[in-house]
Amino acid sequence: MKLRLIVLLSVALGLVSGAFLYSLLSVKRQEKAVAAARAQGRADAEKAMADELAALKPAVMKKVANAEGKADGVHFAYEYVAPKTAELEPFYKLAHDGDLLRHLPEIKAIDGMLMLPRPIKFVMAECREPNAFYSPERAEVVMCYETMKVLLERGQQLAADQDLGDDYAQKYLAANLRFILLHETGHALIDMLEIPITGREEDAVDQLATTLMQRFAGINESSRQVSDNLRMASNWFLARSTGQYNLDAYADEHALGEQRYFNLQCLVYGSNPSRYLGIVTDGDLPAARAKACPAEARRVDKAWLRLLLPHVAPKYEMTEEKANRLFEQRERERNRNTELPYVR
Numbered sequence: 001m002k003l004r005l006i007v008l009l010s011v012a013l014g015l016v017s018g019a020f021l022y023s024l025l026s027v028k029r030q031e032k033a034v035a036a037a038r039a040q041g042r043a044d045a046e047k048a049m050a051d052e053l054a055a056l057k058p059a060v061m062k063k064v065a066n067a068e069g070k071a072d073g074v075h076f077a078y079e080y081v082a083p084k085t086a087e088l089e090p091f092y093k094l095a096h097d098g099d100l101l102r103h104l105p106e107i108k109a110i111d112g113m114l115m116l117p118r119p120i121k122f123v124m125a126e127c128r129e130p131n132a133f134y135s136p137e138r139a140e141v142v143m144c145y146e147t148m149k150v151l152l153e154r155g156q157q158l159a160a161d162q163d164l165g166d167d168y169a170q171k172y173l174a175a176n177l178r179f180i181l182l183h184e185t186g187h188a189l190i191d192m193l194e195i196p197i198t199g200r201e202e203d204a205v206d207q208l209a210t211t212l213m214q215r216f217a218g219i220n221e222s223s224r225q226v227s228d229n230l231r232m233a234s235n236w237f238l239a240r241s242t243g244q245y246n247l248d249a250y251a252d253e254h255a256l257g258e259q260r261y262f263n264l265q266c267l268v269y270g271s272n273p274s275r276y277l278g279i280v281t282d283g284d285l286p287a288a289r290a291k292a293c294p295a296e297a298r299r300v301d302k303a304w305l306r307l308l309l310p311h312v313a314p315k316y317e318m319t320e321e322k323a324n325r326l327f328e329q330r331e332r333e334r335n336r337n338t339e340l341p342y343v344r
């Protein structure tokens with residue numbers, strides 16, 4: 001009797017430890033599978049981003065006819081600082097290996113075009129918090145890897161919630177990187193060139209970023225892509241808003257996220273009201289505000305052109321009229337790249 005019990009007990013024990021071992025092994029297997037999927041996901045994301053960047057041919061400003069011997073502008077400098085935190089490594093790799101900063105069409109288009117007192121240095125680094133800023137002392141525009149991380153996560157969330165496709169998160173990240181870097185470049189230009197502005201500097205540089213993205217997007221990009229990029233940038237303003245504001249928010253140098261969102265929608269709609277009528281009919285811009293947006297968009301565009309033209313290097317020097325002709329030509333090229341809204 002006793003022996004049977006011992007045999008039974010040892011069989012049961014064997015089964016339990018076998019099951020335990022098996023479950024340990026399967027957890028290990030699962031971990032391995034998850035790690036492999038993560039690595040694959042990261043590799044896919046990196047490739048998608050690299051393809052996206054490779055497809056972007058920046059618009060290059062034509063040199064003047066007798067450019068030989070005329071002064072070139074001051075060129076930018078670029079640096080990718082390796083992060084200390086392991087989870088930011090993929091973003092460093094993405095930025096560094098693809099030389100991301102040199103591939104952003106708007107930055108590339110204005111690199112070397114302006115007579116700056118010293119070069120602007122674009123730096124990508126770990127900051128211990130999501131941020132991007134201009135440092136006047138160091139003449140640096142800094143983009144934090146942490147910001148790349150939260151942008152990618154937000155893009156992934158939006159893509160999952162709204163079924164926007166596999167490449168949406170990468171596009172969201174790239175569009176917002178462009179807008180944020182141009183916003184900070186705006187602070188740098190206002191400081192270094194002593195550009196006169198009235199009103200809030202934060203509003204002025206949002207407007208500059210918008211203008212640059214409309215005027216200097218890659219030639220291969222369609223008008224549709226340009227407006228999509230700007231609308232992804234406006235989405236980011238809403239993403240950080242809780243809608244609950246305290247006095248500090250009202251006193252802040254930035255407008256409220258919702259206001260920055262509508263201001264950007266207004267400039268996109270105003271740039272071509274018939275094409276972007278959907279922004280109003282979809283409820284993304286109230287009709288009362290929309291009415292004044294074409295005039296607002298024209299004024300902002302013209303103001304920044306006039307503010308920057310005196311600082312353009314002799315090699316690229318041009319009149320306002322010539323600049324506008326050039327921009328119109330680029331707009332026509334981008335329109336040709338836009339798919340027709342019907343199938344033949």
Ligand SMILES: [Zn+2]
Pocket residue numbers: 183184187202205
């Ligand atoms: Zn700012």
